[in-house]
Amino acid sequence: MLLAEVLSALRPRPGGRYADLTLGGAGHAEAILRASGPDGWLFGCDCDRDAVEAARARLGGFAGRCELRHGNFAHATDWVARASCDGALMDLGISSIQLDDPARGLSFQSEGPLDARLDREQTLTAADLVNGADEADLARMLWELGGEPGARRVARAIAADRRHAPFRTTRQLAELVARVLPRGGRASHPATRTFLALRRAVNDEAGVLERGLRAVWQLLKPGGRLALITFHSAEDRQVKEFGRALALAYSVAGPVDVPELRIPRPPQLRWVNRKAIRPGAAELAANPRARSAQLRVMERL
Numbered sequence: 127m128l129l130a131e132v133l134s135a136l137r138p139r140p141g142g143r144y145a146d147l148t149l150g151g152a153g154h155a156e157a158i159l160r161a162s163g164p165d166g167w168l169f170g171c172d173c174d175r176d177a178v179e180a181a182r183a184r185l186g187g188f189a190g191r192c193e194l195r196h197g198n199f200a201h202a203t204d205w206v207a208r209a210s211c212d213g214a215l216m217d218l219g220i221s222s223i224q225l226d227d228p229a230r231g232l233s234f235q236s237e238g239p240l241d242a243r244l245d246r247e248q249t250l251t252a253a254d255l256v257n258g259a260d261e262a263d264l265a266r267m268l269w270e271l272g273g274e275p276g277a278r279r280v281a282r283a284i285a286a287d288r289r290h291a292p293f294r295t296t297r298q299l300a301e302l303v304a305r306v307l308p309r310g311g312r313a314s315h316p317a318t319r320t321f322l323a324l325r326r327a328v329n330d331e332a333g334v335l336e337r338g339l340r341a342v343w344q345l346l347k348p349g350g351r352l353a354l355i356t357f358h359s360a361e362d363r364q365v366k367e368f369g370r371a372l373a374l375a376y377s378v379a380g381p382v383d384v385p386e387l388r389i390p391r392p393p394q395l396r397w398v399n400r401k402a403i404r405p406g407a408a409e410l411a412a413n414p415r416a417r418s419a420q421l422r423v424m425e426r427l
Contacts, residue, residue, distance in 0.1 A: 127217065127413065128355060128421050129157055131403050135353045135423040136213035138162040145206060145214040145345055146170045147199035147338070150221040152181035158215075159188045168192040169206050171199060173245040173329075177221065198245070200337040203344055211345045216338065217355040220244065220325075222415065232325060234300035234317050240293055242321070242328045252324040256299060257292045261285040271332070271360070272323025276307045280320055296321075322358065335361055339368045346426040351398060357418045362402070369395055369424050398423035 132154055138144060138161040146155040149172040159168050168191065172178050175196045182194050195205060199216060224244070225233050231241030231252060242252035259267070261281050268277035283306045284293070293299050303317035326332065346352060356362040371378075372395035376388040402420035409416050 127153075127219065127416050127419055128403065128405055128409070129153060131421050132215060132353050132355075133157055133161055135398060135403075135421070136215065136351055138166060138213065141165050142212040143167045143210055144169070145202065145211050145342070147202055147214060147342055148172060148217040149177050149181040149194065150217060150219075151177070151223060152184045154215055154217065155181060155192070156185060156188075158213075159185065159191060166191065169211075170194045171197045171202070171205070173198045174224065175245075175247065177223070180223075198334060198338070200334050200341055202338070202341045206345050208344045209347050211350055212347060213351045213353070214342050214345055215353045215355075216342060218331075218335065218361050219355060219357045219419065225415075228296075231296050232321075234296045234315065234321055237295055237297045240296055240299060242325045244325075244329045248329075250328055252328050253293060255324060255327055256284060257288050267327050268320055268323045270323075271326040272319035272321075273360070274319035274323060279306050326360075331361070332364065335364050336368075339365070343372070343426070348426055350426050352424045352426070354422050354424075356402075356420050356422070362420055362422075365422055369397060369422070372424075373397060392427070394427055396425045396427055398425050 136144065136158065138158045140162060142162050144158050144162065144166065146158065146168060149155055149170045155168055155170050159166065170181060170192060171194065172181070178194055178196045185192055185194070197205065220232060224230050228236045228238035231238045240251065240253040240256060264284060265277045265281035268274040268280055274280060280303055283302055287302060299320070300315070300317040303320050307316040309316055342352060354365050356365055373393050375393050376390050379387050379389060399422065402422055405416040405419055
């Protein structure tokens with residue numbers, strides 16, 4: 127996704143060192159390794175062990191030029207030396223392979239377990255939240271993490287139905303949401319926001335992104351670039367807030383920016399593109415799932 131744009135942003139070159147912190151299908155990783163040949167190096171990781179194994183098979187021809195690990199980008203500094211990378215990529219979307227596998231429980235398009243884990247070695251699942259969370263907590267989660275305007279109605283209906291039988295499948299939950307929130311001419315399915323909220327909660331996506339941005343930023347050399355692909359407004363807002371803070375010529379001592387208490391310092395970041403880069407018409411025609419993708423690029427000063 128946005129492959130040409132990512133390569134243009136990261137400018138891979140021979141001898142350069144790069145990190146793909148969300149390997150997914152390894153399409154970006156393969157392109158970076160090709161563009162940085164013959165001796166560019168790539169570090170890659172993914173929280174989905176299946177994705178790492180698939181990437182290892184795909185990148186077998188680049189043996190000796192990459193290191194791939196199962197793990198979360200929030201812990202990248204445990205594996206990659208600080209200030210060692212010329213570029214890094216974080217693609218925050220979930221792969222089509224994950225979405226299209228009913229056993230992952232990430233989509234309501236087909237019947238599957240109510241799971242939603244990106245790292246299947248963790249224990250918390252969507253079923254645990256739907257069946258065990260307090261009604262008020264469920265409503266708050268659906269609103270804050272999914273932006274669902276009908277969060278209270280959905281939470282109330284879940285709490286009522288689970289008294290009779292627990293929720294176990296994606297279709298079971300999707301049908302309840304569709305019953306509570308009639309489609310009314312909307313293009314998207316009524317359960318879209320509910321499933322987004324569950325996925326973000328199960329995988330602590332907001333917390334992982336906050337920690338991950340700080341960790342990945344430490345990997346970059348001065349002049350190194352970070353390319354980030356986001357897919358919904360909440361994570362895009364996190365990325366922009368992170369960038370804005372580092373682009374300032376001062377730091378703030380507390381949670382509120384009081385001009386008299388600002389601490390002067392040189393800016394640490396330059397925005398390479400002021401506006402988000404979006405997929406072109408050709409990519410959207412070939413891959414409609416790319417319609418929500420936005421690419422933002424930062425450079426370390």
